[in-house]
Amino acid sequence: MWEALSIFGVALVGGAAPLLVRWNDRTLHIALSLATGLFLGAVFLHLLPGVAAMEELGHVEEAVHDHGGHAGHGNALPWLFVLLGALGVYLFEAFFLRNQGHTHDCDNQHKAVSMAALAGLSVHALTAGVSYGLARFDPEVGKPLLVAILAHKGFESFSLTSVFQLAGMSRKTVLRWILVFACVTPLGMALGSVLAEGAGESTFGILQALAAGTFLFVCLGELLPEMFHHKEDGLLKISLLALGVACMWYLHGMGL
Numbered sequence: 095m096w097e098a099l100s101i102f103g104v105a106l107v108g109g110a111a112p113l114l115v116r117w118n119d120r121t122l123h124i125a126l127s128l129a130t131g132l133f134l135g136a137v138f139l140h141l142l143p144g145v146a147a148m149e150e151l152g153h154v155e156e157a158v159h160d161h162g163g164h165a166g167h168g169n170a171l172p173w174l175f176v177l178l179g180a181l182g183v184y185l186f187e188a189f190f191l192r193n194q195g196h197t198h199d200c201d202n203q204h205k206a207v208s209m210a211a212l213a214g215l216s217v218h219a220l221t222a223g224v225s226y227g228l229a230r231f232d233p234e235v236g237k238p239l240l241v242a243i244l245a246h247k248g249f250e251s252f253s254l255t256s257v258f259q260l261a262g263m264s265r266k267t268v269l270r271w272i273l274v275f276a277c278v279t280p281l282g283m284a285l286g287s288v289l290a291e292g293a294g295e296s297t298f299g300i301l302q303a304l305a306a307g308t309f310l311f312v313c314l315g316e317l318l319p320e321m322f323h324h325k326e327d328g329l330l331k332i333s334l335l336a337l338g339v340a341c342m343w344y345l346h347g348m349g350l
Contacts, residue, residue, distance in 0.1 A: 180310050
């Protein structure tokens with residue numbers, strides 16, 4: 095119980111922190127630079143290596159061979175789901191959000207990006223919760239995994255709030271979504287054994303790959319261009335972007 099409360103508390107504090115500051119358009123884009131760095135670090139140092147590990151461990155090796163895969167070319171199926179995650183977000187925007195006026199179109203696009211980020215992070219948070227729910231009785235696995243979840247949770251919530259604010263959501267709405275996100279990992283912990291029995295490792299690996307693809311598009315296709323939508327504070331934005339990546343690199347270097 096205390097583990098779930100700790101994860102919930104860290105997520106809530108991390109997400110609420112940006113709400114204590116009154117942002118204007120310029121400062122919001124500066125804050126977005128740090129959030130983008132954190133997202134990029136999470137994608138390239140955590141999510142994508144997780145997909146690579148899924149390939150190496152052969153979680154879907156049998157499915158690949160059933161579809162004519164060849165060992166010499168590696169296991170491409172996990173990467174297919176990364177591609178589908180990225181392409182799915184783009185196609186949703188292209189077909190449903192880019193057929194109206196420019197101002198309204200930008201508002202819808204920012205909301206779509208924020209929802210895509212929430213969906214991707216929630217999938218990742220759920221799989222992390224399921225993993226901990228299964229591993230918590232083994233101290234050698236459970237304790238490091240708990241530390242890893244706690245270390246990332248505050249950064250993830252901070253980044254989500256920054257993207258929600260970019261979409262023009264009210265503080266009340268942002269806090270509501272952060273409360274939802276803060277509950278996802280504890281829910282995964284509670285339902286871990288049930289979900290694992292019904293789904294198996296390959297299913298969760300596929301979900302992780304879809305989340306990685308979603309974030310890949312959100313970071314490279316939306317957040318980075320939005321950072322430099324205004325040309326002011328270029329050096330500061332680049333510095334904060336690097337700081338965000340460095341934070342995730344530090345956690346990765348610590349084995350988290």
